[in-house]
Amino acid sequence: MPQHDHRHIQLLEELSLNAWPALQTVVYDGWLLRFAGGMSRRANSVQVLYPSSRPLDEKIDFCETHYERAGLPTAFKLTEAAPAGLDERLAQRGYRREGEISVQTLSLKGRSFEPSELATVLEQPESAWIDEFCRLNHERAAFAGILARTLELIAVQAAFVALARNGRVEAVGIAVVEREYVGLFGLAVDERVRRQGLGTALVETCLSFGQLQGAQYAYLQVMASNVPALSLYQRFGFKETYRYWYRLKG
Structure with a gap:
């Protein structure tokens, strides 16, 4: 998969966060821990958006503590713009990868x-x-x-x-x-x-x-395996900009 402009990824991620708010958010060293009573993975997961300084394992432990306290599984939403080594470290800690999502954009001009x-x-x-x-x-x-x-x-x-x-x-x-x-x-x-x-x-x-x-532009998120939806969006001219996926504990 080609590397994409991380600034564009960050923009689209910010837009989607504002478009689908969580009921509660904890901001921690560049990461956003979102909580919404278990409805929708995107609003009940850690969004890794900004540079951070704390060690990865320390941060993962922090997230696990907060999601366990909320009675929710710990989940991370990741893109190729995530910190180097985070996806691999989560895999080493037993987090499974699931939910491959294609983020697609379209110019309306x-x-x-x-x-x-x-x-x-x-x-x-x-x-x-x-x-x-x-x-x-x-x-x-x-x-x-x-x-x-x-x-x-x-x-x-x-x-x-x-x-x-x-x-x-x-x-x-x-x-x-x-x-x-x-x-x-x-x-x-x-x-x-x-x-x-x-x-x-x-x-x-x-x-x-x-x-x-x-x-002037449109964006949407669609399961990469949803062939009928992908076909519909392709007819409008939507094209994939990047993908995100989840790492789920257990």
């Missing part, structure tokens, strides 16, 4: 996108929208309260999108705009109505919102 006629775009997520988001993203209903609190903490411009036909929500997604970027999160289409153009309409609606807010 010179292009125009239109929202779908099926779309409802909310400035704030309503309880019914949250229920549909959980259903279509296969999140446990018990996490609905945590999701609501998480979305309330988004401090930048966001839109909560639903596509419905005949009164039934069939696709949902979130678009978050910051620093000329629109991030697409939680995109999901009902399995019973896939391959009917709803995914395309959902992405285009989110990109349209981003453009209205001044976004």
